[in-house]
Amino acid sequence: MKHGFLSFCTLLFLLICLNGCGDSARARGVAWQPEPEEQDMPLGFPGKNTPDYAKKWRMPPGFAPTDKSPGFIASWNARCRSWLENAIKQQEETVASLERLKEQAQNPAEKRHHETTLKTARNQLAAYRTRLDGGPYIRLQRPEDLPAALPWESNWDEPELGDPRATKGGTLRLPITRSFPDTFRPFGPNSNNGFRRYLYDDIAMDLVTIHPGTGAIIPGLADKWAVSDDGRTVYYHIDDKATFTDGTPITTRDFLTAIYIRTSPYAKASYYQNYYLENIAGITLYGPRTFSVTLPARAPMPVYKAALTCDPTHFYSEFGADYAERYQWRTPPGTGGYAVSPDNVIRGTQIGLRRIPDWWAKNRKYARYSCNVDDILYLFYADPAKVRELFRIGELDVLSLREPEHWYEGMEIPEVHHGYIRRAEFHNIWPRSPFGFFLNTSRPPFNDKNIRLGLHHAMNIDGIIDTVFRGDYRRLHSYATGFGKYTNPSIRAREYSPEKAREYFAMAGYTRTDREGYLCTPGGKRLTVEISYANEPLYNIFMSKLREDAARCGVEILPDSLDTMVFFRKVMDKRHQAAVWSWGFTPPIPRLHQGFHSSFAYDSKGNVATTTNNITAYADDDLDEALIDERDATTEQEAVAASHRAQQLIHDSATWIPGWTTDFWRLAYWRWIQWPRSETTNFAPPRYYDPLDSHLYWIDENEKAATIRARHNGETYPEKQENIPLPPGQTP
DSSP states (O other), X not given: OHHHHHHHHHHHHHHXXXXXXXXXXXXTTOOOOOOOOGGGSOBSOOSTTOOGGGTTOBOOTTOSOOSSOOOHHHHHHHHHHHHHHHHHHHHHHHHHHHHHHHHTOSSHHHHHHHHHHHHHHHHHHHHHHHHHHTOOSXXXXXXXXXXXXXXXXXXXXSOOOSOTTOOOOOEEEEEEOSOOOSOOOSSSTTOSSTTHIIIIITTOOOSEEEOTTXXXXXXXXXXXXXXXXXXXXXXXXXXXXXXXXXXXXXXXXXHHHXXXXXXXXXXXXXXXXXXXXXXXXXXXEOSSSEEEEEOSSOOSSHHHHTOOOOOOGGGGTTOSTTHHHHTTTOOOOOSSSEEEOGGGOBTTTEEEEEEOTTOTTTTSTTTTTSOXXXXXXXXXXXXXXXXXXXXXXXXXXXXXXXXXHHHTGGGXXXXXXXXXXXXXXXXXXXXXXXXXXXXXXXXXXXXXXXXXXXHHHHOOHHHHHHHTSTTOSEEOOSSSTTOGGGSOTTOOOOOOOHHHHHHHHHHTTOOEEOTTSOEEOTTOOBOEEEEEEEOOHHHHHHHHHHHHHHHTTTOEEEEEEEOHHHHHHHHHTTOOSEEEEOOOOOSSSOOOHHHHOGGGTBOTTSOBOOSSSOTTOOOOHHHHHHHHHHHTOSSHHHHHHHHHHHHHHHHHHTOEEXXXXXXXXXXXXXXXXXXOBSSSOBSSOSSOXXXXXXXXXXXXXXXXXXXXXXXXXXXXXXXXXXXXOOOTTOOO
């Protein structure tokens, strides 16, 4: 019996071990699944008039025509035509109404205003008609149909990026002090979370990109491009070597796949349904590597604006109604030099990226000195104090130092004084993130503009800058700061003023004071505001200070500190009153439409639209007009004017309370982390917010061994702190 019991225990132990030592990623909590096969998909273009290059193309389920369905291309083309016909009808009514208003104008100023508005409306009507006359949205043409003598361009003349001394290898360990993401999907429910930029945005290679040193357009997936004479159509040629990270060639079908899956109701991504209809007039394929994108009208920087995204067609061979669940933890092959490493994913703890050793662009100008470290490990921690200690003992390689306390007192440690850890203040010209307080106008109390205006004057932001940030930060003013001529310089944030705050609150009906000194209505309802934010020590510090100063204005602030992903979901569901939030911006032009247009505030039935970027749920006709004018501007002058107007209307709406920003990024790093010191790149190009985003750094393994040895032997190096200024002639 004893022998039998021991045998049973031994067998049970082995079963447990075997179960735990299967697929490493699955054992660690991520339901990793093998990538689907190309042959699992049906042929996507069975028609007899299909060009030869597309006859063997397979597409995700639901794309191809069947006996019961006309297929995606026919359905999408019909949808676009119907959309345009309705838009023309509505715009004709708008023009007729404006013509009547012009005739009824009582004075010259009013008449000039209507003439200007009428001109814009007529231009929009003409653009819709031009689009309708332009034919189907999606077309497959033969290579010989490509217009002859196109003015192809390839900009290989900008300065090189990075440093020829860079070496490949090593593992970079970086801390993340936020919750593990809810999904790895690049689009769909909960995908627009704070971690997606590390997975996709910062490492993807787009069709074209902006040179981070000069701001010029340089090649990406496309090695050349051309613009039509009317400025509306951009032709792209995909580099013959371009592949996804799994080695699959990137072709023009992958751009059609992106339109199909992202606009599908299965994706639950309403943004893309609007984007492709409103921002793009058509896409025409001329072969597996050449295609064109037509814009609704001539626009500034058309090559950049028309650059669509692509998705790996073969990866979505199981695309369907269960997309959100089926692809929850799958990461599609990308276009950049890194991909998620399944062996380095531990659910809730870490996510690892691995360098693609045979990346197609590894020897290409602008990319050859990037993506140097073999592995990037993002390690998730809840306690910032633990992060700082792990960094101090060398278990983490780089530490961002946002808070002055950590930059100053926090770095008064032997490892810094002995030269093992270095510090740098990197100055940049990246557009400033609109960090601040977003007020949800779909819910009380912020459906009352007087309450919104009162809270503006009740928030002592300058006091936070002077105390918590020791004057190192500065106040934001315009929602689109850091875009050069596109930023409206006349906008000034509302100052802290208990007197003005109480005046606005009184206009909202809060005219009395309760026993604790807070304002209340004659019926005794106290003026309270719940502000939701991610649970971070810094946020808790400044919220405590803001709460004290707001009390002097008669308003009680109720802090709502939440786990980062819980907070994210609450805001996406529009269940917040106010949220401490920030969106990431990219140069060179502000894109305010998705953050404030009414179509992202309410659906067609008048219900609050969830999972959109309009987290203020603000809807206003004048702002909609300005946002559309900004989006559809045909010249830089028009775009600047429309953007200024939109920024002013956002300010006037009082839906966003400007927070603070810096013109620099502070970090500390162990001396084995090396940065470019070449003629063209000093530390990192200035058009990066965080220099780590450049991926131009590398690890010196010899220096790492020497540093560890010196530390063990008590040897020291000179202490080093750098201030990396902007290149000559460049301003933030």
